[in-house]
Amino acid sequence: MLAIDGTLFDFKRLDLLAMRESAVHRLDPRAKVLTTLVFIVCVVSFGRYELAAMLPFCLFPIALLALGDLPAGYIARKVLVVIPFAVMVGLFNPLFDRQVILQLGPLGIWGGWLSCLSIVVRALLTAAAAIVLVAVTGFPAICVALEQLGMPRVFAVQLLFLYRYIFVLTDEGGRVARARQLRSCGNKGMGLRHFGPLLGHLLLRTWERAERIHMAMLARGFTGEMHARRRGRFGAGDVLFVLGWSALFVTFRLYNFPQLLGMLLLGS
Amino acid sequence: MHMADALLSPAVGGAMLAATAGTIAWCSSRVPRDLDEYKVPLMGVLGAFVFAAQMINFAIPGTGSSGHIGGGLLLAILLGPHAAFLTIASVLFIQALFFADGGLLALGCNIFNLGFFQTFIAYPLIYRRLAGRQPRQSRLVLAAIVAGVVGLQLAAFAVVLETTASGISALPFKAFVLLMQPIHLAIGVIEGLATAAIIAFVHRARPELVESTLAGRPLGSLPIRGMLAAFALAAVLLGGVVSWFASTQPDGLEWAIAKVTGDTELPAPAHPLHHTLAAIQEKLAIFPGDTGQSGSPAPDNPAGRIDNGLPGLIGGLVTLATAVLTGLLLRSCARRA
Numbered sequence: 001m002l003a004i005d006g007t008l009f010d011f012k013r014l015d016l017l018a019m020r021e022s023a024v025h026r027l028d029p030r031a032k033v034l035t036t037l038v039f040i041v042c043v044v045s046f047g048r049y050e051l052a053a054m055l056p057f058c059l060f061p062i063a064l065l066a067l068g069d070l071p072a073g074y075i076a077r078k079v080l081v082v083i084p085f086a087v088m089v090g091l092f093n094p095l096f097d098r099q100v101i102l103q104l105g106p107l108g109i110w111g112g113w114l115s116c117l118s119i120v121v122r123a124l125l126t127a128a129a130a131i132v133l134v135a136v137t138g139f140p141a142i143c144v145a146l147e148q149l150g151m152p153r154v155f156a157v158q159l160l161f162l163y164r165y166i167f168v169l170t171d172e173g174g175r176v177a178r179a180r181q182l183r184s185c186g187n188k189g190m191g192l193r194h195f196g197p198l199l200g201h202l203l204l205r206t207w208e209r210a211e212r213i214h215m216a217m218l219a220r221g222f223t224g225e226m227h228a229r230r231r232g233r234f235g236a237g238d239v240l241f242v243l244g245w246s247a248l249f250v251t252f253r254l255y256n257f258p259q260l261l262g263m264l265l266l267g268s
Numbered sequence: 269m270h271m272a273d274a275l276l277s278p279a280v281g282g283a284m285l286a287a288t289a290g291t292i293a294w295c296s297s298r299v300p301r302d303l304d305e306y307k308v309p310l311m312g313v314l315g316a317f318v319f320a321a322q323m324i325n326f327a328i329p330g331t332g333s334s335g336h337i338g339g340g341l342l343l344a345i346l347l348g349p350h351a352a353f354l355t356i357a358s359v360l361f362i363q364a365l366f367f368a369d370g371g372l373l374a375l376g377c378n379i380f381n382l383g384f385f386q387t388f389i390a391y392p393l394i395y396r397r398l399a400g401r402q403p404r405q406s407r408l409v410l411a412a413i414v415a416g417v418v419g420l421q422l423a424a425f426a427v428v429l430e431t432t433a434s435g436i437s438a439l440p441f442k443a444f445v446l447l448m449q450p451i452h453l454a455i456g457v458i459e460g461l462a463t464a465a466i467i468a469f470v471h472r473a474r475p476e477l478v479e480s481t482l483a484g485r486p487l488g489s490l491p492i493r494g495m496l497a498a499f500a501l502a503a504v505l506l507g508g509v510v511s512w513f514a515s516t517q518p519d520g521l522e523w524a525i526a527k528v529t530g531d532t533e534l535p536a537p538a539h540p541l542h543h544t545l546a547a548i549q550e551k552l553a554i555f556p557g558d559t560g561q562s563g564s565p566a567p568d569n570p571a572g573r574i575d576n577g578l579p580g581l582i583g584g585l586v587t588l589a590t591a592v593l594t595g596l597l598l599r600s601c602a603r604r605a
Contacts, residue, residue: 007323011366022602040373045278048436052580052587059591066599082368086274093438102577109577112438119436122274127368134365142365152296155354161312162358166319173320180324190334195326196465199337202324203470206317207477210310217309262583 008170010078014131017070018138024068029137029145031238035060035245036133042249043125048115049101052258054125060245061128068136075135079128086123090116139163169206176202270363270378271427273371277434284430285376291384292357295350307351314343315355319362328458335455337462340386341416345395345467345478349387356383377430381423390419401479408471409464416460417453424452 018025024032039060046054065072094112102109134142140160147156180198184190273281299307318339325334339359343352357379363369370378398411428444431437439447471478 014366037372040273040371041278041282044273044276044281044373048438052584055584055587056591058588059594062591062595063598066595066597067602069599069602072595079368082272085270085272089272089275089437095438096440096443097438102580104577104581115436115438119274122436123272123371126273126371126373130365130368130372139362139365152293154296154299155292155358157308158311158315158354159358159361161309162315162355162362165313165316166362169313169316169320170323173323176320177324190325190327192326192461192465195324195462196469199321199324199462199466200469200473202320203317203466204473206313207310207474210313213309213313256580258583258587259580260583261586262579262581265582265586266579 005174008167008174011170012167013074014078014135015139017068017135018141020069022068022136024064024136027136027241028234028238029141030148030234031241032133032137033142033145033149035242036129038242038246038249039129040126042253043122043129045253046118046122048118049111051114051118051121052262053252053256054118054121056252056257057125057249058128060249061125061132064132064136068132070132070135075128075131078131079124082123082127083120086120087116090119093119165209172205173202270370271374271381271430273373275431275434275436276374276377277436278373280430280434281373281376283376284380285373288357288376288379288384291353291380295353298350299354307347311347311351311355312358314346315359318343318356318359326462335458335462337466338382338386338420338459340382341390341395341412341419341459342463342466344387344391345412345463349391352387352391353383356387377426381426381430385422385426386415386419389422390415394418403471405468408468409461412464412467413457413460416458416463417456420452420456420459421449424448 039057043054043057064070065075093116094110097110097112097115099111100108101111102114137145140163143151143156143159143163147153176198180190180194299311318337321339321342322336325336327333328335340352340356343355346352347355360370360378360382361375364372364375364378395411395415398414399408403411425445425448428441428448431439432441432444437444467478
């Protein structure tokens with residue numbers, strides 16, 4: 001029960017972060033979306049056994065986090081959630097791939113462990129990029145950016161609609177779930193037999209809500225277009241942001257900086 | 269069930285993103301033609317309903333665990349395939365952004381796996397055929413279960429194919445299939461049962477909601493030809509993009525092909541682009557031939573030599589520390605400004 005409320009609270013908090021004021025918040029949403037995509041493609045294009053070479057990429061989410069003045073602990077918790085999933089999939093690698101490919105002092109490391117860790121690092125980096133993107137841009141702005149980049153209007157309207165009603169309906173769903181849980185002591189009544197009518201009623205209420213919304217929208221002159229606040233044009237700062245970070249990502253992708261640094265420090 | 273960015277190669281992720289974008293564009297062009305405009309808010313609100321419904325669990329008999337619905341099949345039954353595809357795509361989009369479920373590059377895979385198979389295969393080809401126009405309760409349940417199972421089996425198989433083709437996970441194709449299909453058989457049955465439970469209730473309470481889609485008002489005749497065309501387009505896109513990437517980035521796909529065919533000897537990629545890129549990479553690389561560079565030896569037998577990991581470890585730690593310090597510095601600058 002608390003879990004549901006916690007999830008909802010988390011969700012709303014991430015949404016609210018986008019309303020802060022900072023240099024990164026003010027950038028054109030398209031610039032942030034494009035840069036994030038370049039980032040993700042660069043990260044996932046690394047080979048299976050890469051580990052150290054990926055680490056410089058953490059600079060991007062960390063820099064946005066700092067410049068956007070986001071709560072680091074909260075974002076970190078949201079990002080760390082992906083670890084169990086990544087480990088679950090990555091854990092098969094050491095089972096199938098037992099060739100020693102790395103020597104760490106006296107320790108021989110299997111290729112499988114290396115690729116497993118690599119999967120975890122990838123998951124962390126890509127999740128951090130996505131969550132920081134939402135936190136410094138906001139969902140409606142991302143939708144508008146994607147529409148400007150060529151996403152069909154109908155789909156953009158759908159996304160904005162969905163986003164508006166998620167908060168309403170998840171609240172309602174949360175109340176329904178809590179009410180049932182309180183009344184079904186010892187789990188009686190949690191089965192499928194009651195699940196159908198429970199969700200069925202929610203569905204009918206949802207449907208009626210959609211009808212009311214539609215009438216209200218027609219009364220206010222809805223013509224199939226959602227209006228969102230559009231920022232100005234794609235300025236020089238935005239271009240600089242995209243190109244600068246992209247150049248950095250490509251450099252990080254081509255040169256293994258941590259390896260170089262380590263060799264320098266060890267004097268070898 | 270969600271594919272993750274971490275398991276994808278850019279080639280596979282990009283190809284699936286293109287296929288999904290194509291399907292979204294196609295559905296977006298169909299929806300305004302097919303639906304009365306009243307369904308525009310309905311799609312949005314039903315998407316939010318799926319979100320809410322996923323928070324409500326039910327006990328799975330005999331296992332002690334609980335499950336929730338995926339929603340693809342339910343949406344297809346209520347809205348018809350095109351609108352349902354757009355709706356499930358929008359739900360997955362938000363999940364990827366807010367909950368890091370899957371990730372942005374994997375979004376193409378996830379929408380295709382969880383949306384396309386449920387709305388364009390399981391619903392029109394199985395559910396509608398089995399349920400008929402005026403379904404009785406038992407037929408409705410049967411149709412929903414079979415459709416749920418088929419949709420999820422296809423989705424699970426697609427996940428296996430995408431993962432194997434990416435070559436990040438070391439799971440062999442056969443073992444992965446044997447792992448995924450039975451699990452999703454069970455999940456498919458549960459999805460079907462839960463969907464049937466909701467639809468049966470709605471059918472009793474407000475039959476016209478379910479029947480209008482079933483009787484196939486404007487959506488009635490789903491053009492099989494159009495669907496096949498979309499399939500062909502997706503296949504061509506997939507083939508074209510993957511093979512283009514495969515020649516520039518040999519590691520993942522070759523490894524996958526070797527795994528599937530059991531044949532480790534593949535002809536060297538003859539694409540001139542590959543040689544050019546390899547040459548550039550050699551030139552740029554500070555340690556030519558280092559395992560640190562991709563495009564080097566087939567991952568199945570990484571060079572056959574053992575590297576010293578110490579510089580990487582120390583360098584990596586220093587890099588992380590530098591990044592965090594930079595962040596702290598930037599933050600204090602940003603706050604002062």
